[in-house]
Every structure is written in structure tokens, then in C-alpha cells.
Amino acid sequence: MTDQHPVGSRLDPWIESYAARTAGMKVSEIRALFAVASRPEVVSLAGGMPNIGALPMELVGDTVQRLLLDQGLTALQYSSGQGDERLRDQLLEVMALEGLDAHPDDIVMTTGSQQALDLVARVFLDPRDVVIAESPSYVGALGVFAAYEADVVHVPCDADGLVPEALEEHITRLLAEGRRIKFLYTVPTFQNPAGTALFDDRRPRVLEICRRHGILVVEDNPYGLLGFEGRTYPALKSMDADGVIYLGTFSKIFAAGLRVGWAVAPHAVREKLVLANEAAILCPSAFTQAVASRYLSEIDWQAQTASYRALYQERRDAMADALRSLLPQARWNLPRGGLFFWIELPEGLDTKAMLPLAVKELVAYAPGTGFYADGTGRRNARLNFSYPTSERIHEGVRRFATVVEREQEL
Ligand code: PMP
DSSP states (O other): OOSSOSSSOSSOTTTTTSOGGGGGOOOOHHHHHHHHHTSTTSEEOSOOOOOGGGSOHHHHHHHHHHHHHHHHHHHTSOOOSSOOHHHHHHHHHHHHTTTOOOOGGGEEEESHHHHHHHHHHHHHOOTTOEEEEEESOOHHHHHHHHHTTOEEEEEEEETTEEOHHHHHHHHHHHHHTTOOEEEEEEOOBSOTTTOOBOOTTHHHHHHHHHHHTTOEEEEEOSSTTOBSSSOOOOOGGGTOTTTEEEEEESTTTTOGGGOOEEEEOOHHHHHHHHHHHHHHHSSOOHHHHHHHHHHHHHSOHHHHHHHHHHHHHHHHHHHHHHHHHHOTTOEEOOOSBSSEEEEEOOTTOOHHHHHHHHHHTTEEOEEGGGGOSSSOOTTEEEEEOSSSOHHHHHHHHHHHHHHHHHHHHO
């Protein structure tokens, strides 16, 4: 027996065996940061964690305990690949808040909306297919599309979200080049990372453009109920039931660790998603779905969502104050909802190169390049305000500003 595989290298004997798609699987810059950023002395503005300290934990504990006593035998058993029927019914009440009138038969429950993204990609994407996305776009979605070897093309956005004229232009050019565009991936409401909301009059225009070119829209909506202007936006899916796959999640209105999300698909697509779900995980967790169901029926979840919203708004304001007074070189739009600021630093600065220096100063952030498939975003950074306290936000921005100033002096 030799101690080295004859084909591979000593570091990885299976290097020749991996599927081609693994080449697109890159270590997330943000994940690599987590280990460092979780040290208590580091102010982490890097992650995207909701503030579950705001949950009424005792109440949730009682609810879970009663759930196990009343329906443990079903909650801890295998269940339907499409997801719990009662919960799918209850979700209508959640989605109605954004004008969505769905049918429970068209809902597929998933392990967080991240898994719904994976199912959509699995069902639609062949290598070299094009996904159109906002500029910048959610890093976790880019990871999924890369894993399925799709090409992401970013379309310019401004303070009001996707620019419809730019979308039209990009689609026309790509089609003229003979590319196969599979869908538009968008986070229209309180986008991650940009914090923007697609303006009301742009919503029908974006849908009209996609419909005219026969392009499906994937609407990812984890933050729709976390708006700071006291309003919600109508879901794209509410304006075009057949042309949109809508993704929802409990991660931001209840708890991210629950891993309960869902997709609402056009009827024809629904069956494919269920089959893909069964192949991937047999069925979503009956237990966590039952917890989510009781959360909706037994706890005042709308009041809880309002308290998340109020807390995040306070912290958003703290971050805006800190940025204005301590980092006036940065440009940004005030986030209208969600968890993040997206900032742009002056020409010549490189947030990825600066990150190790920032960590030395005990502050971490997410460098902008992670939010583009094409390597742009060097001057940008995403800063999270949902998790750190207002004091920590102020201190984190102060530390970040010292690194920026030092770099500018060089
Ligand atoms: N989409 C977007 C835009 C997100 O920001 C996130 C979480 N950060 C997800 C999807 C995944 O959320 P989850 O899997 O927790 O539902």
C-alpha cells in the first residue's frame, strides 16, 4: 500500500475526481471572516445575523414544549416533500401583507430560502445559462448560481433599485448574442446588500420587460416586512402570478436558526420544485415547520416583527450618524429597510485589501467584491447594523474610519 494516491496530489487525492461544477464553488469571503469576526473584541459589521435576543424566549420555549406534548409523533416524523399543509395555509396571511394572494397548493416548503434558491437553480440552470441579477447582488445567491455553472450578468441599479432601461438593454444585447437567459434574480424590497427598494412605478415596468422577453422572475423577499418607512411594497408576484417565483423565509420575522423558508411557484413549476426537494432532502423538517406554524398561531408575530423593525431602525440611525460624523468620505444611500448599509469609498481604496488591516484594528466588514460575480465592487463594503448594539456600531465605524484614513495617507 502506498501512502499517496497515484492520480491526485498528497493534499487532495481526489482532485481529479470532482465534478466540473465544483470549480465554481469558492470559499465565501464572508464565511472565511466569521471565525475572526466572532472574537468578542472584534466589532463585526460583517455578518447578517438577525437580533434574536429580541425574541420572547420563554414564550417560544413553552410553545415548543406544548407542541412536542400535543403532536410530537407527527412533528418528529418524516412528512410531505411539499411541506406542511396547515403551515402553507397560514402563510397566506403572511404574504397578504405584501398584497400576495397565493394558493397553498403552489407553495413548497424548504430549509430556509437559501435551499429554495438551490431548488430553483437545480430545476432551471444548465452550464453557461445566464442569470440576470442586480448590481450588487446577494452573495449567497451568487454562490448557488456559480455552483450550477451559470453566468451571472449584473444590471445597474440606483437608489430606487433596478433601472428598467438598463434591464431592457442588457436583455436585448444578451439575446442578440444568442445567450440563454433563464431568469432575473432580484431582491426588490430592502435589498441585500444595497438596502434599496424597487420604486413602485418600476415594479410593473420590470415585470413587463421580463414578460415580453419570456424571462422568468425569481423574487427573493426575506426583508419585505422590515421596512423603516412604515410601509410595505407590493410583491412582484402579486402583479404577475404566472411569471414570478416568490421566495419567503422565517429567518427575519422569527428565527434564522429554524431554517424554514418557502417558494411560491407558478403552478406548472411547482411539481418540479417538489420533485427536486424530495431528491435533495426527502422532506423539509416537520418539527421546525410545526414550530413556525405555532409561532404564527400562538404568538403575536406581527408585534414581534414590529419590534425587530423598531430595533433595526434605531441601529440604522446610529450607523447613519456614525458614518456622517466619522467617515464622511463614504457615499451611501440610507437603507429603507433590512439589515445593511452599502457604502462606496473614494477612488483608489480597496476594501478587500484593507480587511486584514481592519481586523487588526478589531473591526470587520464584508468587502464589496463578494457581491458581484465579475470582480467589481473593490471600493464597496457592506456593513451590518442588525446585530451590533448602537454603541458597538459607533465604535466599529470609528475603527473602520481610522483604517480608511491611514490608507488615504499612503
Ligand atoms: N436571500 C437573501 C437576499 C438573504 O439575505 C438571505 C439571508 N441572508 C437568504 C436569501 C437566505 O435566508 P434563509 O436561508 O435564512 O431563509
